[in-house]
Amino acid sequence: MIILGLFGVVFLGYLAWLTWAAIAYPIPLSYNLRSLWQRKVATVSTAGAIALVVGIFVVVLSLAQGLSKAFVSSGRADQAIVMRSNAQFELNSSIDRGQVRILKVHPLVAKDATGPLVSAEVVVIKIFQKSDGADTNVTVRGLEPTGIRMRSQVKLTQGRWFRPGLSEVVVPRKMQLRFTGMELSRILKMGGRDWEVVGVFDGGGSSFDSEIWSDVVDIQQAYKRESFSSVLARLDTPERFKAFKASVDEDKRLKLDAVSEKAYFTELTKSGDPIRILGNLITLILTVGAIFAAMNTMYASVSGRTKEIGTLRAIGFRRREILASFQWESILLCGLGGIVGAFLALFANGIQTGTTSFQTFSDVSFAFTITPVLMLEGVAFSLVMGLVGGFFPAWRASRIPLAEAMKG
Amino acid sequence: MNGTLNGSMNGDAIIKLRNIAKSYWRETLEIPVLQGIDFDIPKGGYYALMGPSGSGKTTLLNLIAGIDRPTGGSLEVCGYELNDLDDDELAAWRNAHVGFIFQNYNLIPVLTAFENVELPLLLTPMSRRERRERVEEVLALVNLEDRMLNYPRQLSGGQEQRVAIARAIVGDPDLLVADEPTGALDHQNAEEVLNLMARLNTDMGKTILVVTHDPKAAHHARFQIHLDKGVFDKTVEVNR
Ligand SMILES: Nc1ncnc2c1ncn2[C@@H]1O[C@H](COP(=O)(O)OP(=O)(O)OP(=O)(O)O)[C@@H](O)[C@H]1O
Ligand SMILES: [Mg+2]
Numbered sequence A: 001m002i003i004l005g006l007f008g009v010v011f012l013g014y015l016a017w018l019t020w021a022a023i024a025y026p027i028p029l030s031y032n033l034r035s036l037w038q039r040k041v042a043t044v045s046t047a048g049a050i051a052l053v054v055g056i057f058v059v060v061l062s063l064a065q066g067l068s069k070a071f072v073s074s075g076r077a078d079q080a081i082v083m084r085s086n087a088q089f090e091l092n093s094s095i096d097r098g099q100v101r102i103l104k105v106h107p108l109v110a111k112d113a114t115g116p117l118v119s120a121e122v123v124v125i126k127i128f129q130k131s132d133g134a135d136t137n138v139t140v141r142g143l144e145p146t147g148i149r150m151r152s153q154v155k156l157t158q159g160r161w162f163r164p165g166l167s168e169v170v171v172p173r174k175m176q177l178r179f180t181g182m183e184l185s186r187i188l189k190m191g192g193r194d195w196e197v198v199g200v201f202d203g204g205g206s207s208f209d210s211e212i213w214s215d216v217v218d219i220q221q222a223y224k225r226e227s228f229s230s231v232l233a234r235l236d237t238p239e240r241f242k243a244f245k246a247s248v249d250e251d252k253r254l255k256l257d258a259v260s261e262k263a264y265f266t267e268l269t270k271s272g273d274p275i276r277i278l279g280n281l282i283t284l285i286l287t288v289g290a291i292f293a294a295m296n297t298m299y300a301s302v303s304g305r306t307k308e309i310g311t312l313r314a315i316g317f318r319r320r321e322i323l324a325s326f327q328w329e330s331i332l333l334c335g336l337g338g339i340v341g342a343f344l345a346l347f348a349n350g351i352q353t354g355t356t357s358f359q360t361f362s363d364v365s366f367a368f369t370i371t372p373v374l375m376l377e378g379v380a381f382s383l384v385m386g387l388v389g390g391f392f393p394a395w396r397a398s399r400i401p402l403a404e405a406m407k408g
Numbered sequence B: 001m002n003g004t005l006n007g008s009m010n011g012d013a014i015i016k017l018r019n020i021a022k023s024y025w026r027e028t029l030e031i032p033v034l035q036g037i038d039f040d041i042p043k044g045g046y047y048a049l050m051g052p053s054g055s056g057k058t059t060l061l062n063l064i065a066g067i068d069r070p071t072g073g074s075l076e077v078c079g080y081e082l083n084d085l086d087d088d089e090l091a092a093w094r095n096a097h098v099g100f101i102f103q104n105y106n107l108i109p110v111l112t113a114f115e116n117v118e119l120p121l122l123l124t125p126m127s128r129r130e131r132r133e134r135v136e137e138v139l140a141l142v143n144l145e146d147r148m149l150n151y152p153r154q155l156s157g158g159q160e161q162r163v164a165i166a167r168a169i170v171g172d173p174d175l176l177v178a179d180e181p182t183g184a185l186d187h188q189n190a191e192e193v194l195n196l197m198a199r200l201n202t203d204m205g206k207t208i209l210v211v212t213h214d215p216k217a218a219h220h221a222r223f224q225i226h227l228d229k230g231v232f233d234k235t236v237e238v239n240r
Helices: A002-026 A029-038 A039-070 A096-106 A145-149 A173-180 A216-224 A241-252 A259-304 A306-315 A318-350 A372-399 A402-406 B057-064 B087-097 B113-123 B128-139 B156-169 B187-202 B216-219
Strands: A080-085 A117-128 A134-143 A154-159 A169-170 A187-190 A193-202 A210-214 A230-234 A256-260 A352-356 A365-368 B013-026 B029-042 B046-050 B073-077 B096-102 B176-181 B208-213 B222-229 B230-237
Touching: A029 A318, A039 A259, A039 A365, A039 A372, A080 A241, A080 A259, A096 A117, A096 A230, A117 A216, A117 A365, A134 A145, A134 A216, A169 A173, A169 A241, A169 A402, A173 A193, A173 A256, A193 B087, A210 A216, A216 B013, A216 B156, A230 B128, A241 A256, A256 B057, A259 A306, A259 A318, A259 A372, A306 A402, A306 B087, A306 B096, A306 B113, A306 B216, A318 A372, A352 A402, A352 B216, B013 B208, B029 B057, B029 B208, B029 B230, B046 B187, B046 B216, B057 B073, B057 B208, B087 B113, B113 B156, B128 B156, B156 B187, B176 B187, B187 B208, B187 B216
Parallel strands: A134 A210, A169 A193, B046 B208, B046 B222, B096 B176, B176 B208
Antiparallel strands: A080 A230, A080 A256, A117 A134, A117 A230, A154 A193, A169 A210, A187 A193, A352 A365, B013 B029, B013 B073, B222 B230
């Protein structure tokens, strides 16, 4: 930790010095830009490699961001998910009618005109075929009409919501892009029954974008379930959650656990970890490669310009000005690639994709969103690559003995 | 005649060499290149340094111009004992006191004639405007005011060397050093460059030290110093 901090201080100090050097006694940056232009082939291929790495870097960043958005935007702090003790996930949980009845009249639960804001729900997994032909698990959620209203981020975009008793389903718009046969009025086969798609909704990037919704009783009947998976309950304020949880814990009849909806989904975010780690690993390997590419190009450039360096030194430029100049050249080279790469990443913008959650073993879909901030991060990343990759060549350039450099 | 010239061992000397020695080492083997050179050049002098290939001319010129350091002896150039200056001070000293002219011009290929000439001034506190005026002035002096925006590859060899001369004098140094300045030029261009250097010496009072094989070039100088195997052979005054 201390070493890392020390490294950071040295790094920032060097950066500050470079900036100062560029302002104080500059070998003009145009000299570096034109030198890069003169070595077009080397410049373009190196910048291209940097662009590729930066593009991938930005996409990996957006993946991590997309995944956490899918989960974090799913939960509210003033809602509690009640499951069987130690169930951890809805799929492992079971709650019977009696327990549901007790929860519906719990004094801490919020009410509106139609009654208590409580939805008893059942979750099952069904295999569907994706557009690419692969089979994947999809979460099917049966819920009460109240449950729809309790998820304000979910909006109907087409058709209507399901009606109880008619074996109707609504599907997320995003899922339609990735699965076949989910268009409006198509029939889905689940639990030995035919279900008509009567509506399409938009989950606003939440994890509900990965769920098919239907009436809770219909799902229970089709899958011959007596029990529910979970109960979602709205509280008056987020502060009430603690008291609610305590009272659920204490109630000997219930043997249930309450978690805040927000915490529940934050926990689920961890399902993105394996791909995130893999993505980071790939980026790391590519980054090391790109830094070596930049280093190599700069070394070649330095040895091809020994005489130029000698001339500059003879004129009166000091070692440190040579160091700064070549360091800037490398930063410019990589920055150029970085800008191109950040724009390359835009091609991934809006692409819908999905992954298997390692907690629930069902499909999670999310979108790549390439924001300007991510793009800037990508460019900044390329500048760091230029700084690191260019340091040793620039150092060598500044260390060539003058009398030798003059000979070329 | 020994290495000391015309009673110029006085306060007026711009270059004072005392027992200068320079050796290179190949592993443990010492290769002496210059030995015991004592020598003064007065301010405003025009000297040609001659001698067979490998006699140490470039080596000596590099020592005098602060490009390299001697392994023995002391040298005072333009009022500074060079052994006392560290690398940074030496760089600043070169910038202020020495103009360089090379055989292959050594212009920066990606910079225009104007930008090449401007380079030494970037190390001075001059404003952009002052620099521009000064660069235009010296480019006019070498008759290249209409070639300012050309890159070196768009110039002839003679023009390139004149740009290099402009760059050498733009900072108004006291001393000009040239290593085979006409070595890559044809007869006419060489003549033009030599006349220009003569004018810098007579009209502007620059001290010039030029290494050359070319008898014509040597003839432009007022004294010829002959170096052989790292020691002074003879000094000849040029008769006109
Ligand atoms: N870096 C070096 N290492 C070892 N020996 C060197 C080095 N530089 C020069 N020499 C030797 O020093 C001697 C003088 O070299 P110098 O370049 O000064 O000769 P010169 O008189 O300029 O010759 P020329 O007329 O061919 O340019 C030569 O024998 C050369 O081989
Ligand atoms: Mg030589």
